[in-house]
Amino acid sequence: MATVRASCPTCGDVEMTTREVQVQVCTATEQGTYSFVCPRCHLIVNKPAERRVVDLLVAAGVRQVNWDLPAELSEPKVGPPITYDDLLAFHFELESDDWLDNVIAGGGPIGSR
Numbered sequence: 430m431a432t433v434r435a436s437c438p439t440c441g442d443v444e445m446t447t448r449e450v451q452v453q454v455c456t457a458t459e460q461g462t463y464s465f466v467c468p469r470c471h472l473i474v475n476k477p478a479e480r481r482v483v484d485l486l487v488a489a490g491v492r493q494v495n496w497d498l499p500a501e502l503s504e505p506k507v508g509p510p511i512t513y514d515d516l517l518a519f520h521f522e523l524e525s526d527d528w529l530d531n532v533i534a535g536g537g538p539i540g541s542r
């Protein structure tokens with residue numbers, strides 16, 4: 430199994446096996462990243478990777494995971510954007526014991542009551 434040298438923002442250069450690194454590629458944009466758990470500080474490190482780096486890592490035996498943008502991004506958006514006042518009204522609404530009943534009853538947009 431090949432050894433991979435990578436850089437942790439806290440610890441500097443660290444080494445690990447190809448099994449301890451993972452490559453992620455977005456199927457929509459083809460942008461790649463690689464990630465690993467730092468063997469010294471145990472934090473997850475995630476870094477952008479050009480196609481060439483992705484290919485080298487995968488050729489060395491690193492597992493590649495393909496992912497797609499969330500479907501919510503292509504959903505049509507209706508209504509005005511949420512404001513700070515809406516957020517504050519929602520906060521106060523959640524403090525009441527019957528907030529869920531009010532929502533289920535279709536009390537209209539929060540803050541309009």
Ligand SMILES: [Zn+2]
Nearest residue numbers: 437440467470
């Ligand atoms: Zn580290």
